[in-house]
Amino acid sequence: MNPKFFLLPEEKQRRILNAGYRVFSQSPYRKSPVSEIAEYAGISKALLFHYFKNKKELYLYLWDTCAKTTVREMEQSGAYEQKDLFGSMDSGMQAKLRLMRQYPDMGSFAVRAFYEKDPEVSLDIQSSMNQYLAVHARRKLQEINPDDFIPGIDLEMMYQEMYWASEGCLWEYIKRGDYDADGMEKDFRKLVDFWKKVYLRKPGEDGSHDKENV
Amino acid sequence: MNPKFFLLPEEKQRRILNAGYRVFSQSPYRKSPVSEIAEYAGISKALLFHYFKNKKELYLYLWDTCAKTTVREMEQSGAYEQKDLFGSMDSGMQAKLRLMRQYPDMGSFAVRAFYEKDPEVSLDIQSSMNQYLAVHARRKLQEINPDDFIPGIDLEMMYQEMYWASEGCLWEYIKRGDYDADGMEKDFRKLVDFWKKVYLRKPGEDGSHDKENV
DNA sequence: GATTTGATTGACCGAAGCGGTTAACGGAGG
DNA sequence: CCTCCGTTAACCGCTTCGGTCAATCAAATC
Numbered sequence: 190m191n192p193k194f195f196l197l198p199e200e201k202q203r204r205i206l207n208a209g210y211r212v213f214s215q216s217p218y219r220k221s222p223v224s225e226i227a228e229y230a231g232i233s234k235a236l237l238f239h240y241f242k243n244k245k246e247l248y249l250y251l252w253d254t255c256a257k258t259t260v261r262e263m264e265q266s267g268a269y270e271q272k273d274l275f276g277s278m279d280s281g282m283q284a285k286l287r288l289m290r291q292y293p294d295m296g297s298f299a300v301r302a303f304y305e306k307d308p309e310v311s312l313d314i315q316s317s318m319n320q321y322l323a324v325h326a327r328r329k330l331q332e333i334n335p336d337d338f339i340p341g342i343d344l345e346m347m348y349q350e351m352y353w354a355s356e357g358c359l360w361e362y363i364k365r366g367d368y369d370a371d372g373m374e375k376d377f378r379k380l381v382d383f384w385k386k387v388y389l390r391k392p393g394e395d396g397s398h399d400k401e402n403v
Numbered sequence: 404m405n406p407k408f409f410l411l412p413e414e415k416q417r418r419i420l421n422a423g424y425r426v427f428s429q430s431p432y433r434k435s436p437v438s439e440i441a442e443y444a445g446i447s448k449a450l451l452f453h454y455f456k457n458k459k460e461l462y463l464y465l466w467d468t469c470a471k472t473t474v475r476e477m478e479q480s481g482a483y484e485q486k487d488l489f490g491s492m493d494s495g496m497q498a499k500l501r502l503m504r505q506y507p508d509m510g511s512f513a514v515r516a517f518y519e520k521d522p523e524v525s526l527d528i529q530s531s532m533n534q535y536l537a538v539h540a541r542r543k544l545q546e547i548n549p550d551d552f553i554p555g556i557d558l559e560m561m562y563q564e565m566y567w568a569s570e571g572c573l574w575e576y577i578k579r580g581d582y583d584a585d586g587m588e589k590d591f592r593k594l595v596d597f598w599k600k601v602y603l604r605k606p607g608e609d610g611s612h613d614k615e616n617v
Numbered sequence: 618g619a620t621t622t623g624a625t626t627g628a629c630c631g632a633a634g635c636g637g638t639t640a641a642c643g644g645a646g647g
Numbered sequence: 648c649c650t651c652c653g654t655t656a657a658c659c660g661c662t663t664c665g666g667t668c669a670a671t672c673a674a675a676t677c
Contacts, residue, residue, distance in 0.1 A: 220434045235626055235668085236626070353568040354571055357569070357571030365518055380564065383564060386555075437637090446655090449656080453654080
C-alpha cells in the first residue's frame with residue numbers, strides 16, 4: 190500500500206476506515222464494491238486505488254488495523270488487570286464503547302471478516318487471527334473470590350450468562366443500525382447494577398466468616 | 404405468483420424457501436441474486452422465475468411466509484397461555500428451535516428484512532409488519548406473582564436480562580453460521596436452570612408470610 | 618508570471634453479473 | 648405418433664465491477 194496514506198490528516202484516514210468498515214460489514218467481501226466505500230468516504234474511487242493497490246489489500250489493511258486498534262484499546266482499558274469481576278467487565282465495556290464511538294461499524298466488520306468464506310481473503314484472515322490469538326492472553330475467571338458471591342452459585346455459568354446478556358443487549362442496538370453509544374452505556378450500567386444486587390453476597394448472610402458488619 | 408408452486412412436493416417447496424432465506428439473509432436485497440437462490444435450491448433460475456414473476460414477488464412471499472409460520476408456531480407452542488414465567492420462556496424457545504430445525508436461516512432473514520432499506524421492498528415490508536403487530540398480543544409480565552421470586556428484585560430488569568442472555572446465547576451460534584439446534588437447546592436449558600436457582604425465592608427465606616415450610 | 622509538482626478526479630476499459638425471456642428439450646400419457 | 652408440461656440452456660440488454668490513465672487544479676518553486 191501507498192505510505193502516503195499515513196500522511197493524510199487523521200480525520201480523513203478515519204473517514205476512509207469507517208467507510209470501509211461500514212460497506213464490508215453489510216455484505217460479503219465479493220459483493221462490497223470499492224466504489225461504494227469511496228462514496229461513503231467522500232473521495233473518488235481512483236484516489237482510493239491510489240492509496241491501496243487493490244480491493245484485497247484495502248480489506249486486509251482494514252482487518253489488521255481493526256485487530257490492532259481493538260487490542261490496544263483493551264490493554265489500555267485495564268480490563269485485564271482489574272481484580273474485581275464487575276470492575277473488569279465495566280472497563281471492558283468502556284473500551285468497547287470508546288471504540289464504537291470512533292469506529293461505529295468496526296465491531297460488525299470484525300465479526301463478518303472473521304467468518305468470511307471468500308477464498309480470496311479467508312486464508313489471510315485466519316492466519317493473521319491465529320497470530321493474534323497466540324499473543325492474546327486467555328480469560329482468568331479463576332482469580333475471583335467465590336466468597337464474594339451468593340453461596341452455591343455456579344460462577345462459570347454466571348460469567349457466561351453475564352457475557353451473553355451484555356452481547357444480547359449490544360446486539361439489540363447493532364441489528365437495527367443504531368449507534369447510540371450513550372444509550373448502550375446506560376443500559377449496560379443498569380445490567381451491572383442488577384447483577385451486583387442479585388449475584389453478590391449480601392453482608393450478614395450465612396457466610397462462614399462475616400468480619401464486616403458495621 | 405404461480406399457484407402451481409403449492410402443488411410441488413413439500414420438501415421441494417422447503418428447499419426453495421430455505422435457499423431464499425439463506426441468500427437474502429447474507430446480503431441486502433439488491434445484492435442477493437436470484438441465480439444464487441436457484442443454485443442453492445438445486446433448480447434452474449428459469450424455473451424459479453416460472454413460479455415467481457420477479458425477484459420482488461419472491462422476496463415478499465418469503466417475508467410473508469416467514470411471518471405466518473412464526474406466528475403459527477408461537478401460538479401452537481402455548482408460550483402465551485402459560486402462567487409460569489420460566490415455562491413460558493421454555494415454550495417460546497422450543498418453538499424457536501423447532502423453526503430453526505426446519506428453516507435454519509429464517510431468523511436471520513427476518514431480522515435483515517425487517518431493517519431492509521431498499522425502496523423497492525421496504526414499504527411493503529413495513530406495512531405488512533404493522534399488520535402483524537396489530538394482531539400480535541403484547542407481552543404480559545404483569546401476570547406473574549412477585550412472591551415467587553427473591554425479595555426486592557427488579558422483575559422488569561430480570562425479564563429484560565433473561566431475554567438478552569438468551570438472544571446473546573443464540574447469536575453466539577448464528578454469527579458463526581452454526582445451526583446446531585441441539586447444542587442451542589442444551590445451552591438454553593442450562594440457562595433456565597441457572598435462572599431458577601438464582602431468581603426463585605428459596606423456601607424458608609425472609610418472606611412476609613411463609614406458609615409453606617414443611 | 619511561468620513552471621514544476623503532487624494530490625485528485627472524470628472518463629474510460631474489458632469482463633462479469635444482473636433480472637428476466639424464450640425456444641427448445643425430454644419424458645409421461647394418450 | 649402426437650401432445651402436454653415441467654424444466655432448462657442459452658440468450659438479451661443493461662448495469663456494475665475492479666482497475667487504469669490522462670487530464671485537472673491548486674500550491675510551491677523559481
